[in-house]
């Protein structure tokens with residue numbers, strides 16, 4: 001099946017999820033050809049649920065031991081998406097598009113569509129998700145920025161909302177994306193860590209320690225006492241990252257198009273509950289209701 005999706009592109013239903021041609025081709029290619037390193041850690045998410053933040057945090061955790069002395073983190077000069085490559089875009093186009101010494105890869109691919117090589121390997125997966133209403137609003141802003149840079153009139157919010165509520169978005173339906181990783185995290189708790197943006201925001205320190213432990217890069221007592229956790233939190237905070245020159249003024253390759261996109265669009269507000277400034281209470285209730293019905297019986301309750 002094919003529908004007209006966001007940005008006027010055709011979206012295709014493949015193995016239960018919607019993709020535009022760029023991501024579909026990328027996905028099929030990695031399903032056939034991708035082989036992870038056994039130590040790779042995957043940062044998985046649906047778009048606009050905290051990927052950039054999680055990339056920054058995992059990258060900072062993993063590379064911290066190299067930073068003793070005067071070396072500064074690449075996070076200060078490169079945007080998080082240029083520190084951690086995307087499986088279905090960066091690596092689909094060129095598998096060598098990564099620094100093998102940094103065992104971090106990110107993906108928006110739903111759990112059930114991941115290359116078998118990842119599922120059957122000893123790789124770990126960290127998944128982040130977020131309240132559907134905030135994810136939708138964030139997606140709408142992000143894609144509207146894309147459309148503007150392509151000189152295309154942004155899709156009206158109401159139309160985009162209709163698509164989203166029908167599950168139509170890249171890597172959607174959103175609820176099935178979340179459920180796939182949730183169920184897998186219950187089945188394979190050593191392999192998959194399931195996080196929410198809201199919980200990470202509420203207690204970032206506890207989550208950074210949990211992340212480090214899960215990744216196999218726990219903080220030593222000495223590091224904790226030396227303020228290492230706090231240093232990483234500050235360096236990766238919305239305020240810090242969004243005020244860096246590279247994230248304010250530089251330009252990122254927009255996947256699938258030759259049109260550049262400002263790095264700054266990856267940093268919008270970074271808040272919980274901004275949906276209320278954009279959706280009517282009725283729209284919010286409708287999406288809540290959809291999510292509640294879809295997640296029913298799964299044991300998962302997403303924060304609202």
Ligand code: A3P
Pocket residue numbers: 045046047048049050051052053056134137138139141236237238239241266267268269270271274
């Ligand atoms: P908002 O649009 O609600 O502000 P993704 O990284 O998956 O594309 O998600 C983008 C969302 O994460 C955006 O949300 C963005 O502002 C927010 N974000 C980006 N960097 C962040 C950070 N360091 N800390 C918290 N949120 C961040």
